[in-house]
Amino acid sequence: MLFKTDVDEEPVSFSNGPEINRDQRIHNLLIFLTRKDLTFRWKAAEALGAIRAVQAVEPLIKALDDPYVDVGWMAARSLGQIGDPRAVKPLIDRLSHEDQWMRKGAAWGLGLIGDERAVEPLLPLLNDPKTKVKAQAAHALGKIGDKRALPALKKVLKDETITKMVSEAIGKIEEKQKEASPKSSTKAKPKSSAKKSTEATTKAKKKSSAKASPEVTTKAKPKPKPSAKAGPKATVKTKQEPIQKPTTKASPKTTSKAKSKSTTKK
Numbered sequence: 001m002l003f004k005t006d007v008d009e010e011p012v013s014f015s016n017g018p019e020i021n022r023d024q025r026i027h028n029l030l031i032f033l034t035r036k037d038l039t040f041r042w043k044a045a046e047a048l049g050a051i052r053a054v055q056a057v058e059p060l061i062k063a064l065d066d067p068y069v070d071v072g073w074m075a076a077r078s079l080g081q082i083g084d085p086r087a088v089k090p091l092i093d094r095l096s097h098e099d100q101w102m103r104k105g106a107a108w109g110l111g112l113i114g115d116e117r118a119v120e121p122l123l124p125l126l127n128d129p130k131t132k133v134k135a136q137a138a139h140a141l142g143k144i145g146d147k148r149a150l151p152a153l154k155k156v157l158k159d160e161t162i163t164k165m166v167s168e169a170i171g172k173i174e175e176k177q178k179e180a181s182p183k184s185s186t187k188a189k190p191k192s193s194a195k196k197s198t199e200a201t202t203k204a205k206k207k208s209s210a211k212a213s214p215e216v217t218t219k220a221k222p223k224p225k226p227s228a229k230a231g232p233k234a235t236v237k238t239k240q241e242p243i244q245k246p247t248t249k250a251s252p253k254t255t256s257k258a259k260s261k262s263t264t265k266k
Helices: 022-032 038-050 054-063 069-082 085-096 099-113 116-127 131-144 149-157 163-220 223-242 248-263
Strands: none
Touching: 022 038, 022 054, 038 054, 038 069, 054 069, 054 085, 054 116, 069 085, 069 099, 085 099, 085 116, 099 131, 116 131, 131 149, 149 163, 163 223, 223 248
């Protein structure tokens, strides 16, 4: 489909059909972003964000200052969809814009990018006079997930106009912190494994010492051998005791002599 917005402008295809490749479409949208017609600039800014055209970052940053705030607001959101860090500072500068829609769009874009540089500049918007701006700032802080935003979010939790959005943001930040906490425990696991390894080494040393102790006892066993040799000598001495038997044999002689004396007396 061809569009011609002004008399002096050449027609440009705004089609999304298969006959136009991505590069050609981005080229056409960038042309529409500079058209005089407000509707085409707004639609071009929206489409460039939808297809996440990195080539459109600089033109969309320029579109933040479009005379029509609808174009600038859409450009801010599209920059967030693209997610290029080059857009962080320009979006932060628009958080103090006089128009509420521009402030909301800038907060929206920063939340989509998720850069932590936007945390501090977003905090004042929690007390913005416009409810939509406050809610969008809380939403953006929740998407970024930085714990620095928790104290400010808890202070405005009593604000009934944004209670739901603030509580959701606090929940997202706390969940992100919980997800980050297991990393420290996983880092601490090697210490426990190191302790286990030391315990294993000590156990291994004990086992090796236990295995080495029988060797010592077996080496110490030959020492009592002299006593074993001395044993037979002691038994020989006990065998020599029968040498005193002649005393027992002499007793019959004395009895025979006594008998002879008794007979002579008779």
